[in-house]
Amino acid sequence: MSALNAESTAFRSALEAVRAVEPRIADAIAQELTDQRESLKLIASENYASPAVLLAMGNWLSDKYAEGTIGRRFYAGCQNVDTVEAIAVEHGKALFNAPYAYVQPHSGIDANLVAYWAILADRVEAPALAKVQKRNVNDMTDAEWAELRAAFGNQRMLGMSLDAGGHLTHGFRPNISGKMFDQRSYGVDAATGQIDYAALRESAKEFRPLVIVGGYSAYPRKVNFRIMREIADEVGATFMVDMAHFAGLVAGKVFTGDFDPIANAHIVTTTTHKSLRGPRGGAVFCQPELADQVDRGCPMVLGGPLAHVMAAKAVAFAEARRPEFADYAQRIVDNSQALAAGLTSRGATVVSGGTDNHLVLIDVDKYGLTGRQAEQALLDSGIVTNRNAIPQDPNGAWYTSGIRIGTPALTTRGLGTGEMDQIAELMHTVLTSTRAGASKAKFDLDAAVSERVAKQATELLADFPLYPTVDIS
Template sequence: MSRNAESTAFRSALEVVRGVEPRVADAIAAELADQRESLKLIASENYASPATLLAMGNWFSDKYAEGTVGRRFYAGCQNVDTVEALATEHAQELFGASHAYVQPHSGIDANLVAFWAVLADRVESPALRKAQARQVNDLTEADWFALRRELGNQRMLGMSLDAGGHLTHGFRPNISGKMFDQRSYGTDPATGLIDYDRVAEAAREFKPLILVAGYSAYPRKVNFRIMREIADSVGATFMVDMAHFAGLVAGKVFTGDFDPVPHAHIVTTTTHKSLRGPRGGMVLCGPELADQVDRGCPMVLGGPLPHVMAAKAVALAEARRPDFADYAQRIVDNAQALADGLLRRGATLVTGGTDNHLVLIDVSGYGLTGRQAEQALLDSGIVTNRNSVPQDPNGAWYTSGIRIGTPALTTRGLGATEMDATAELIHTVLSQTTPGTGPDGAPSKAKYVLDPAVAESVGKQAADLLTPFPLYPAVDLG
């Protein structure tokens, strides 16, 4: 797409929106301006290509398409079949998977599809078999009671939240925590690393139906071969949630024991984050679970979103290009450069560094909570998010950590030199921020004190750092 074509496309779209609700058009334009001016270091965010963004704004949004390719419950889905089949084809080729399901609207939807697929495949129940055979009207109240009890009493073993796990891996605030009897494995208190012997011990003791690997804040690789061996030793289904690091798998940075697809029974992911696609989810599996996974709609999902599946097809096609592998490697190189820069300036990092796209700073070394650090950095033009650290004394709301990641800045073209400069800016803000006090004079976990001149100076330096790396340079909204 030419530079003029991109500008024309987005400018024209905003003009059309402005003709109906100008405040929405203004908010869209403001969002682009904000993203252009900020150091985006949120590990779960990225910048989708103009082609991916434009693939979402079209007439596919108007179409219902329950079912799967060639088996729809609505007529007139031939064009939806085309884009869903393309997205599936690209996903299978990209990840070396025998089956791909691209309908999930989000990562949690992908996980729910996987959970229910495993339950339906593994749990022996006459009531479940009737439900699978769509003989729902034949189920008695006793059948429903037995089915609820059986499906809601299975066991899941996953990484603990403070060690870097995710809410959707069986924790109470999420529906998965109400579906499963969950137990967590943590990390070694001394190193912050997964202790596979302890995971194996927990699996032998707990005997889960599902062993989950994957993370949202663990800065190291996971050995999926060992995890599969643990799952097999107790007869568990091995599931991997690779939402955060899917781009590193697609780009062949994670291979062998560190590529989950050859080792897991079922793999879930989002399609944004390091994969740099639209917001959405996806499930990969072998033929033994394919039929159950394809029942995701209506089992878990509402109607598929054809416009997002079209964007997934575009993004997955982009990820199959040779330059994506280079991009994925630069994500890790940048994360390691950022970690090294922070360590040289005295910051404390969980596990002492990173093997992937994210770095977890323990900001208690600066005398701050994660919430204080997050807001002080935001005041200074640096966008991060607070995150728990292992055995976090401040809990999941205030936290003691800041999670930062490099996918977005790598998309913009920043490299090792800029990562070191970013580390300096982060250290400057955190070292110049002090805890504040509440109305009663007691120490506060939320309030903080940062000289506005420091925030302004860092914000200007951050903007200057980004100037040579414009975001969407071909898009001029005028």
């Protein structure tokens, strides 16, 4: 049986089984494939997992409870889960050249929480740790959180600000990390849009954080993790990197040396989708001295591990260890830089003047639009992006003044630098044809323009079929 027949048969059969119980769900799944095939997916945090990764998630491993770690479970009959987790760990360690890997986190946020609690538990005495375990965190007031932080030594975190490209889980108040830690942010230089390491060093010396967090969700440049580790060592901080967005560039050896977080940080977290092209999930990589605390992620932070997702992580890690993945990772950056250049040549304002990684951040104020207006106008035209704050954003985090775009997904489909220039032209057409409406969300765009661009987007994608080995019709 050919690969085409095997994969098509597998997905057709799965949909038929679902349709027999709830046809609306089967229809929604099928429609999602159609929509993704026909639209330009430029969301920097999305990708396309392989059929092998997707199929690894849809099986009876989902039925097992397996709290604990390999060989030390709180449930019987976990021998196959042990095998799956051990293989995922094996591939994860080899892929990233990491001394220790923990593949149980269900998401990037979960991975970050595992890391934070591991750092705290490694630093504090047992009575303080017991105190948090006895509290119902959902009922705690700000004053009680302050008291708890004091019990942990009034712990502090220094992380990248949201408008500079940081993430909510890097110590901001709406997230639990902002309650666990007294947080201060570092930003970017106003002139260059890039990290000012001298200013970061001075802030760290003055603030004396327990944790310095590197990594980002909307920063379009490389980060020098060697310098950040030096700063952390100078102030006695644990250096943690959240590489969720750029893990594929690390795995593909595009980021090496000073720019490799595994080689420079005490502890590194990631998602397993995004540029890594695996299932939705998380992982933690750390130095041996933190391994025992990381292993306590379940039950400290996590519920029972999702064995079927760990199976898919193992498959994705194995795929990323193949030589062709390094070529893929480099093409992500080549495409991102080509897209940035194409937009810049057409008059767009690209934050920081360009990109070193998989994402591009555009200031759409130049077009008289908010990020929300631009996002919807592009979506109506078959171009899927997401609005995002930019440094010193006057519109805040909801409406924003920026659009974040990324190239991992379209690179998976095989599009190259020439197609990126065509996409830049399509985006330019939409953004220059859109007029702001009566609110920060409303806009006016001639339907003929959006229909024409959507048609051109579909035509562009025709030569780069998505899941060409899968036919569910």
